[in-house]
Amino acid sequence: MRKSKEVVESSKTEVQDSEEEHESSSSSSEDEEEIERELADVTFEELQKARSNGSHSVYQKHNEVKKGGRANKNRPMEASSKKPVGRFREVIQVPKKVVRDPRFESLCGSLDVDGFRKRYNFLYAEELPAEREELRKQLKKTNDPGVTKELKDRLSWIDKQLKYKSVKHTECAILAEHKKKEREAAKQGKQPFYLKKSEIRKRRLVNKYEELKASGKLEAYIENRRRRNAAKDRRYMPYRRPDNSE
Template sequence: MSFEDIMQLQNKVGTKVYNEVAYGNNKRPETSKKKRLNKNRPMEISAKKPAPFLRQVVPVRKPTLRDPRFDDLSGEYKPEIFEKTYKFINDIKHQEKEVGGKQLKRTTKSNQRKEKLQFLLKRMENQERARKSREQQRERELQFKRQQRELANQGERPFFLKKSEKKKLQLAEKYQELKKSGKLENFLSKKRKRNAGKDRRKLPQQMQKKAA
C-alpha cells in the first residue's frame, strides 16, 4: 500500500480506528482500585514498590544553640528590673542562711560537716554583702544623675564623674560605714598587714633575709 492510499484510508475510517486495526489495541487493562477492608484502618501498600530515583527528602532543621546572656533576643540587661523580678531568690537565700546557721549550732561531733557549713555560710554572707554593695552603688549613681538633671534644668552645666573619682567616693563612704559600725580599726590593721606583705614580696630575697 502506498503512502497516498494509507492517508486516504486513515481519513475515511478515522485515525483512532485505523490505529487499532494497524497496530492493535495497546490499552492496558484497568487495574481494580484497592479498597480498605475497614475505613478506620490505613490502606495496605506493597513494600516491594521501588523508591523513585529523585525522591523528595524532608529537610531536618538543625537546632541552633544560643546563650541567652549574649543574645539580642533576650533584651537589654537592666539591673534594677532584674533585682525586682527575681527578688524572691534573695528571700530564699536568706531562709537557707538561717537554716544553715541553725544546723551549724547543732553540729558538734563532725568536724568535716562543721567546716562545710561554715564555708557555705561565709560564701552566702559574701554574696549578700556584694549584692548590697551593688545596690548602694546603683542608688548613688541614680541620685547623682538626678542632681545633674536638676542642675541642667536650672541652666547649669552638668558634671560627669570619672572612674577614679567614683572609686574615691566609694572608699570615703566605706570608711564612714566602718567608722559607724566600729570596725574601722580592724579593717585598717588588716589592710596594713596586707600592704606590708605585698611590699615584702616586691623586695629582693637578700633584703627579706635581713629584715627577718
C-alpha cells in the same frame, strides 16, 4: 653448535609468543567482562534499538552516564574513592538547634536592673541571711570533715553574694544620685558630667568610711585590714637560709 643456538633462539621466541598470546587473551577477557558489567543495566528496548541501527549508542550512553551525574535524581551521588573522606561529614540531615542568648535577643526584652533588684531583693534580704545562720549552727554540731568542707564552701559563697550585693547596691545608689543632680543641672543649660568607675569607687569608699566612723567601728576595721595586709606581705618576705658553718 649452530643447531643448538638455533634451538635455543626458537624456544625463546616460542616462549615470548606464548606470553604475548596469554596477555592478549587475558586483556581481551578483562575487556569483555568490563563490557558485560557495563551492559548489565541496559534495558532490552535499548539493545533492540542499537541492534536495528547497527550503532554503539548504548555503550557510549552508558559511559556518559557513568562519567557524568546520576541516572536518577533520587539516587545518591557517586563519590570517588581516590579522594579522602572528611572527618566530619553530614550523613543524616537533621534540623539545626538555634541557641538564643537572652542577653542579646530582642525577643526576651531589655534588662531592667532596678526592676530585677526590686523583684529579687528578698533573696539577699531574707533567704540568704537565714540560710547563713542555719549553716553556722550545723557547722558547730558536725564533726565530719567532708560535711564541714561543704558547709564552709556554701558559707563562703553566701558571704560573697551578700558582699557583692551590698557593693553593687551602694554603687547604684551613688550613680542614681549623681544622675539626679545632672538632670537638674542640664535643665539649667549645663553640660552633663558622667562618672567614671574609678570615681564611683572613690565615693563608695568615702561613704563606707563615714559609716564606720559614725558607728565607732573604724579603728577595728583599720586594725583588721592592717593584719591582713601584713599577712600578705609575710608570704612574699624572703627568709635567710641557715648557715651550715653554724
